[in-house]
Amino acid sequence: xxxxxxxxxxxxxxxxxxxxxxxxxxxxxxxxxxxxxxxxxxxxxxxxxxxxxxxxxxxxxxxxxxxxxxxxxxxxxxxxxxxxxxxxxxxxxxxxxxxxxxxxxxxxxxxxxxxxxxxxxxxxxxxxxxxxxxxxxxxxxxxxxxxxxxxxxxxxxxxxxxxxxxxxxxxxxxxxxxxxxxxxxxxxxxxxxxxxxxxxxxxxxxxxxxxxxxxxxxxxxxxxxxxxxxxxxx
Numbered sequence: 520x521x522x523x524x525x526x527x528x529x530x531x532x533x534x535x536x537x538x539x540x541x542x543x544x545x546x547x548x549x550x551x552x553x554x555x556x557x558x559x560x561x562x563x564x565x566x567x568x569x570x571x572x573x574x575x576x577x578x579x580x581x582x583x584x585x586x587x588x589x590x591x592x593x594x595x596x597x598x599x600x601x602x603x604x605x606x607x608x609x610x611x612x613x614x615x616x617x618x619x620x621x622x623x624x625x626x627x628x629x630x631x632x633x634x635x636x637x638x639x640x641x642x643x644x645x646x647x648x649x650x651x652x653x654x655x656x657x658x659x660x661x662x663x664x665x666x667x668x669x670x671x672x673x674x675x676x677x678x679x680x681x682x683x684x685x686x687x688x689x690x691x692x693x694x695x696x697x698x699x700x701x702x703x704x705x706x707x708x709x710x711x712x713x714x715x716x717x718x719x720x721x722x723x724x725x726x727x728x729x730x731x732x733x734x735x736x737x738x739x740x741x742x743x744x745x746x747x748x749x750x751x752x753x
Contacts, residue, residue, distance in 0.1 A: 609675060615691040620660040623704045627653045630711055659700050
């Protein structure tokens, strides 16, 4: 029979008790009602309890990290899908409003310039009022006034009524023409166009008279003009 190796008891290590080969430590654990391998093969609940006690849980931190990452990803995707559409709509509407305002200012500026440079007595008398009208129009048709919060909601929609024919879609020209400042100065320009018999179609033509110096108001037509000055020089 082979002798079993013995270990000095002073070292505290286990020794084999008999030929069966059971370690003394395992035998002691059995006597105590426990299992020496419970730390490895213990029940899942016991292991969770031990981890909960000995190690802080990362569930809260992980949840926060994933929530933040998901929020950022959602914002990024939303921007990609909505910013371009919003820009296209805002740009189109802004361009239409700017075009309307520019046309109105152009007509008023042309009238003021033509009256100030014309040698007729009636035109000279009307020039100061035309210049004052142009200054007022420039103040009210500037971008800061047109796009004032007085006329626009925080989400970019117009805050003034836009009337269209029933069943008709609202388009950019409808919104631009209904703008209170555009509507106001459109009325003023229409009056001046009628007063000076301006053919708006001729404004796009480089040939022919631009403004016929014929007024519906008596004081401005008080004296006949020479044939060479029958039109304002724009």
